[in-house]
Amino acid sequence: MATLSVTAAPSAWAGLRNDLIAAAVIAVLGAIGYFVYPDDLAFLIRVIGLAFLVISLDLVTGYCGVATLGHAALFGVGAYAAGNFCLAGVTDPILMLLIGALAGTATGLVSGLLVTRFRGLPQLVLSIAFGQLVAALANKLSSITGGSDGLAGISPSPVFGIFNFDMFGRTGYVFSVIVLLVTMVTLLRFARSPFALLCRAIKDDTLRTRMIGVSVYPRLVVMYCVAGAVAGLGGALTAINTGVVGLDSVSFERSAEALIMLILGGAGNLWGALIGAILFELFHHYVSTASPFHWMILVGVLLIVVVLFFPKGLVNEVTRRIGDFRQARAAR
Amino acid sequence: MRTILGILPDALAYGMVLFTISIGLSIMMGLMRVVNLAHGAFTMIGGYLASFALVSLGVSYPIAILIAVIGAVIISVPFEFLLYRRIYRRSDELTQILLTIGITFFIVGIANYIFGPTSKPIPLPEMLKGPFDLGFRMIPAHRLFVIGCGVVTAVALWLLIEKTEFGVRLRAAVDNGDMAEALGIRTQIVYSVTFALAVGLAAFGGVVGAELLPVEPFYALRYMVTFLVVVSVGGAGSVTGAMAASLLLGLADTTGKYLAPEFGEFFFYVAVIVIVYVFPHGLFGKAH
Numbered sequence: 001m002a003t004l005s006v007t008a009a010p011s012a013w014a015g016l017r018n019d020l021i022a023a024a025v026i027a028v029l030g031a032i033g034y035f036v037y038p039d040d041l042a043f044l045i046r047v048i049g050l051a052f053l054v055i056s057l058d059l060v061t062g063y064c065g066v067a068t069l070g071h072a073a074l075f076g077v078g079a080y081a082a083g084n085f086c087l088a089g090v091t092d093p094i095l096m097l098l099i100g101a102l103a104g105t106a107t108g109l110v111s112g113l114l115v116t117r118f119r120g121l122p123q124l125v126l127s128i129a130f131g132q133l134v135a136a137l138a139n140k141l142s143s144i145t146g147g148s149d150g151l152a153g154i155s156p157s158p159v160f161g162i163f164n165f166d167m168f169g170r171t172g173y174v175f176s177v178i179v180l181l182v183t184m185v186t187l188l189r190f191a192r193s194p195f196a197l198l199c200r201a202i203k204d205d206t207l208r209t210r211m212i213g214v215s216v217y218p219r220l221v222v223m224y225c226v227a228g229a230v231a232g233l234g235g236a237l238t239a240i241n242t243g244v245v246g247l248d249s250v251s252f253e254r255s256a257e258a259l260i261m262l263i264l265g266g267a268g269n270l271w272g273a274l275i276g277a278i279l280f281e282l283f284h285h286y287v288s289t290a291s292p293f294h295w296m297i298l299v300g301v302l303l304i305v306v307v308l309f310f311p312k313g314l315v316n317e318v319t320r321r322i323g324d325f326r327q328a329r330a331a332r
Numbered sequence: 333m334r335t336i337l338g339i340l341p342d343a344l345a346y347g348m349v350l351f352t353i354s355i356g357l358s359i360m361m362g363l364m365r366v367v368n369l370a371h372g373a374f375t376m377i378g379g380y381l382a383s384f385a386l387v388s389l390g391v392s393y394p395i396a397i398l399i400a401v402i403g404a405v406i407i408s409v410p411f412e413f414l415l416y417r418r419i420y421r422r423s424d425e426l427t428q429i430l431l432t433i434g435i436t437f438f439i440v441g442i443a444n445y446i447f448g449p450t451s452k453p454i455p456l457p458e459m460l461k462g463p464f465d466l467g468f469r470m471i472p473a474h475r476l477f478v479i480g481c482g483v484v485t486a487v488a489l490w491l492l493i494e495k496t497e498f499g500v501r502l503r504a505a506v507d508n509g510d511m512a513e514a515l516g517i518r519t520q521i522v523y524s525v526t527f528a529l530a531v532g533l534a535a536f537g538g539v540v541g542a543e544l545l546p547v548e549p550f551y552a553l554r555y556m557v558t559f560l561v562v563v564s565v566g567g568a569g570s571v572t573g574a575m576a577a578s579l580l581l582g583l584a585d586t587t588g589k590y591l592a593p594e595f596g597e598f599f600f601y602v603a604v605i606v607i608v609y610v611f612p613h614g615l616f617g618k619a620h
Contacts, residue, residue: 067425069557114605121367122612124425125564128557129604136598252557256433263430293449293549297441303434304415307427 015192019185026184029278030177041169043285045241048176051277052234053254054261055187055270056104059227061259062267063196064220065203066116067124069255070131071231073111076138076250078104078232079239083151084144086239091157093165097179097236104232105225107134112224116217119206128252135250150246154239165240172241179237183230187270190226199223200268260299264306266313275315339583339590345475347582348482349541353555354562355489355574356530356537362569363506363526364420369432370411371534371559372552373439378404378535379547380443383452393457397539404535405528411435412527420523421509436552444549451548454539474543481540482578485533489571502526506569565607567614576615580607 033044053075060066081103082096090096115127138145145151158164163171190196202209202216210216239245248254257280265276283302288295310317357371382400385391391399415435419428460477463470493499504512505522513519538547545555566577581600588599607615 061426067429069429114609117609118612120425121361121564121568122608124367124429125561125608126605129561129601129608132557132597133601133605136595136601140595140598253553259426260430260433263426267426291449293441293444295441296437297445300434300436300438300441303430303437307431307434308415308418311427 015189019188022185022188023181026177026181030173030181033177034173041173042242043281045169045172045176046238047278047281048180049234049238049241050258050261050281051180051274052183052237053231053258054265054273054277055184056227056231056234057258057262058267058270058273059187059230060112060220060224061262062269062273063191063199063203064116064223065206066127066220066224068115068127068131069124069252069259070111070115070127070129070134071227071258072250072252072254073131073134074104074107074228074231075235075238075254076134076245077107078228078235079245079249080138080145080151080235081232082236083154083239083245086154086156087151091155093156093159093175093240096156096240097233100232100234100236100239101229102232104228104230104235106228107232108224108226108228109221111228112221116220116224131250131252131255135247135252138247138250145245145247148247150244151239152244154243154245156240169241176237176241179233183233184270184274187230191270195219195222203268260303263313264302266316269313269315269319272313272315276313279314335590339586341471341475341479343583343586344579345478345582346544346586347579348479349537349544350558350562350582351482351575351578352485352537352540353534353545354537354559354566354578355485355571356533357559358563358566358568358570358574359489359502359526360530361563363502364416364523365568366416366419366421367425367428367432367560368416368530369429369556369560370435370439370552371530372555373436374404374408374531375534375538375555375559376443376547376551377407377439378538379454379542379551380447380452381535382539382542383454383547384447386455387453393460396454397536400539401532401535405532408528408531412524416527417520417523436556440550440552449549451546454542454547456543478540478544481536485536486571486575493571498522498525561604563614565604565611565614567611567616570614570616573614573616580615 034041037044053071056074057068057071060068060071078100082100085099086096090099111127111130114130115123117123118126139147141147142149156165159171159175163175165171198209198214199219202214202219206216235245235249238249261276261280262273263276264280265274266272283298284295287298306313312320353371353375357368360366360368360371378400381403382396385396385399386393415431419431456474460474462473464473464476493502501512501517501522504515504517505519509519538545538551545551548554562574562577562581565581566573566575581603584603585597585600588595588597592599
C-alpha cells in the first residue's frame with residue numbers, strides 16, 4: 001500500500017497542482033475519445049456512466065475494504081429517480097443529476113447500514129441480498145420503474161437552457177465528460193482528506209483503528225453515502241443520456257461487472273477505477289462481436305490472469321513498476 | 333389446509349435439492365474458507381454430462397448420475413490443482429470472489445461452446461415419471477425421489493464426518509487448520525479430498541434436482557447467489573445448518589411464489605436479510 005500515489009498533501013499549492021493535472025488528464029482523455037470514436041459517442045457515454053459506478057465501488061471496496069456484490073442498486077435507484085422526476089416535469093439536467101445523487105445517497109445509507117455491520121461472508125451475502133431485493137422491487141413496482149419494459153421517454157431539457165441534447169450525443173458526451181471531471185477532481189480532494197485516510201486505516205487494520213478510539217461503523221456508513229451519491233450521479237447521467245432506464249441497471253451482473261472492472265484497473269486508487277472501466281468496456285466492445293460464450297471464456301481467462309498475476313490491478317502495477325525503475329535509476 | 337399440503341411437498345423437494353447442491357459448498361467454506369462462487373459451475377458440468385449421457389449415449393438413469401459425478405470430479409481436478417490451491421484459507425474474499433467468478437465464466441463459456449447454447453433435458457426414467465400415492469394424496473414420484481436423495485446424502489455425510497477417520501481429520505482441520513497440521517494431519521490432502529467431495533455432491537444435486545432447477549446455459553450464474561445464500565444462512569461447515577437453511581429458504585421461496593407470485597424473489601431476500609442480520613454466522617455456524 002505504501003507505493004500508492006495518494007498521500008496527505010504537503011501544501012495547498014501541491015494539492016491544487018494535483019487537481020489541475022487530474023482535470024487536464026480527464027479533458028485530454030475525453031478529447032481523445034471524441035476523436036477516436038466520433039461516430040460512436042453513445043458507447044463512450046455508456047463507459048462514462050459505468051465509470052461512476054466503478055469509482056463509487058472503489059470508495060467502499062478500495063478505501064474501506066467492503067466486499068460487495070450489490071453495488072448496482074445505488075446506481076439503478078439514482079437512474080430510476082432521475083427518470084421519474086424527468087417524466088414528472090423536472091427536466092433540467094443539472095437538477096436531475098442532483099436528484100440522482102440524492103436518491104443514491106439515500107440508498108447508500110440503507111445499504112451501508114446493512115452491509116458494513118459485519119465483515120466477511122455475512123457482509124457479502126447481505127450486499128447481494130440487498131442488491132437482489134432492489135432488483136426484485138424494480139421488476140415488480142412497474143408503476144414507478146416500468147417493470148421489465150423499463151422506463152422510457154425521458155427527455156431532458158437543454159443544459160442551462162442553451163445546449164440541446166442532439167441525437168448524435170455530442171452535447172451528452174461533453175456534458176458527461178465535464179460532470180466526470182468535476183466529480184473526479186472533487187473525489188481526488190476527498191481521497192486526501194483525513195476522513196478518507198481514516199477509512200484506509202480501517203481497511204488495513206480494523207481492530208487497531210478501533211483500539212485508537214475510532215468508531216468504525218458510522219464512518220463506513222458515511223463513506224457508503226458518499227459512494228451512493230457518486231453512483232446515483234452516474235445513474236442519473238445514464239438516464240439523461242440514453243432516455244431509458246432498464247432492469248439491467250440494477251442487475252447482479254452489473255454489480256459483478258463493476259467489481260471486475262475495479263480489480264482490473266486497481267482498487268484503492270480512483271484512477272484505477274476509471275481506467276479499469278475504460279479498459280473493460282473497450283475489451284467488451286471489440287470482443288463481444290463474437291458469440292456471447294466466447295466473450296465469457298475470454299473474460300474468465302482475463303479475470304483469472306489478473307487475479308493471479310496483477311492482484312493489485314493494472315494501474316497500481318504500472319505505478320509500482322515505474323517507481324521501481326526510478327529507484328533503480330536513482331541508485332545508479 | 334389444502335394450500336399448505338400443496339406447498340409442502342414442493343417446498344420440501346426444493347429445499348432438499350438446495351441442500352444436496354449446497355452442502356458441498358458449505359463444507360468447503362467451513363474448511364478451506366473459500367467463497368467458491370464457481371460451485372454452481374460444477375453443478376452445471378454434472379447436469380451437462382448427465383444430459384449428454386442420457387440423450388446421446390442412451391445409458392440408464394443411475395449410470396448417467398454416476399458419469400456426471402465422476403466426470404465432474406475429474407474435470408475439477410486441474411482447477412483444484414492450478415487455481416484453488418492458491419486461495420485456500422489464506423486470501424481475502426475479494427480475490428476469491430473474482431477468481432471463482434472468472435472460473436465460472438470460463439466454464440460456462442466452454443460448456444456452451446462444446447454442447448451448444450440450448451437448455452439441456454435430463455429425461456426421467458419411467459419409474460419416476462408418474463404420480464405416487466401417499467394414501468391421502470398423490471405427489472409426483474420424482475419429488476419423493478429428490479427428498480429421499482437429500483435425506484440419504486445428509487445421513488451419509490453425518491456418518492462420514494462423525495464416524496470415520498477422514499471425518500476426524502476433517503473436523504480437526506475445520507476447527508484449527510494450523511494445529512491440525514502441527515499434529516501431523518496432511519491438510520492439503522484433506523482439502524483436495526473435500527474439494528472432490530464437494531464437486532461430486534454438486535454434480536449429484538444438479539442431476540437429481542434438474543426437474544426443479546433446470547439445466548440451462550447460464551445455470552452457473554443464475555443460481556450462484558442462491559447456493560451462497562443457503563450456506564451463509566446455515567453457517568459454513570455445518571450439515572445441520574445447511575439442512576435447516578435449505579428447508580427454511582425452500583419454504584420461504586415456494587410459499588412466496590405460491591401466495592404472492594407477483595413479488596417473485598422479494599420474500600426470499602427479505603428472509604435472507606433478516607436471518608443474516610440476526611445470525612451473522614448462520615443459524616448453526618461458528619464464528620471464525
